[in-house]
Amino acid sequence: MTKDKEQLNHFLVVTFNDILRYEERALERLANNRLSISEIHLLEAVFETMKKKENTSTNIASALGITLGSLTTAVKTLERKGYLIRERDQNDKRVFYLIPTPIATFVNKKHEQFHEEMIDNIVANLSFEEEKTLAIALGKVQTYFGEEVSSSAQKGKI
Amino acid sequence: MTKDKEQLNHFLVVTFNDILRYEERALERLANNRLSISEIHLLEAVFETMKKKENTSTNIASALGITLGSLTTAVKTLERKGYLIRERDQNDKRVFYLIPTPIATFVNKKHEQFHEEMIDNIVANLSFEEEKTLAIALGKVQTYFGEEVSSSAQKGKI
DNA sequence: AGATATTGTTTGAAGTTCAAACTTTATTGG
């Protein structure tokens, strides 16, 4: 492997985990709540899917890439902890919408802030050119892993 | 957040998990062994630390960012499955070296190949400039998360 | 030699995830 490929590989193998751990520690310091990363990400997905009123169990499980069964388990504890409520669809009674409570909204905002600060810190170390190219390159990586990318970002119209 | 910051954020939040899942599925197809990602990464760390004869439990646990207790548990099952043996240091009898067996070497090679192919595929979608900048930018991200980076890569001498 | 530090193990608990069996509700083909 060339040096830059090694760099990329190292990032995927090592830095990945560092980032997760970093986030975990940051979350622990975010007093007043004892949510794990998975739980935070579940809430994140709820807010994300809510924008299009697609915050049903099935949609959220698929957004998270976990099975419905796993989601049910996670939702149960978040419901018990007071971060979510479930609401039956009146048209299709098989369907449940997951609704975040005010405290979930608060925690989600904190989490968003944390992410923004992290990104800002990272970007602060990059030149403008590097920042732009990084975004484009990551968009392509993302495409490689089968995700949709907003076409403007993909073409570099940032 | 600007578009490119959003791109970076999305990568950290979503693409991360996609990559892990992708790898997991690839490992499952790698017949003849039923090792989890964690186990593969443990083996990887054993090989990595072995280069400098630092393949002791404590070193490997710290390389993986897990506690010694967690490592002990993992090692026990890898020992039972025949991927590792433990060897006492003759000078310091508290210390154990973890030694991979031939089958572990085989699996690790396969895993390395998989990573190389993945990286090649990603890089194939990038222009030379993008590839170079990506490596530099990731090096800086890595630095931000408190890792050492080879100085040549850091300065862009790639 | 006694106190302290280091290396590693054990134990008990919590969290995450899955597959498979199951329930309830919706849709569809005859």
Added chain:
DNA sequence: CCAATAAAGTTTGAACTTCAAACAATATCT
């Protein structure tokens, strides 16, 4: 219309990962 099938979600039992805390053995330092 109704029987069969599909879809949405839940439950259960199991595996895996991880941790903190208590513990044991060995090494080092004063």
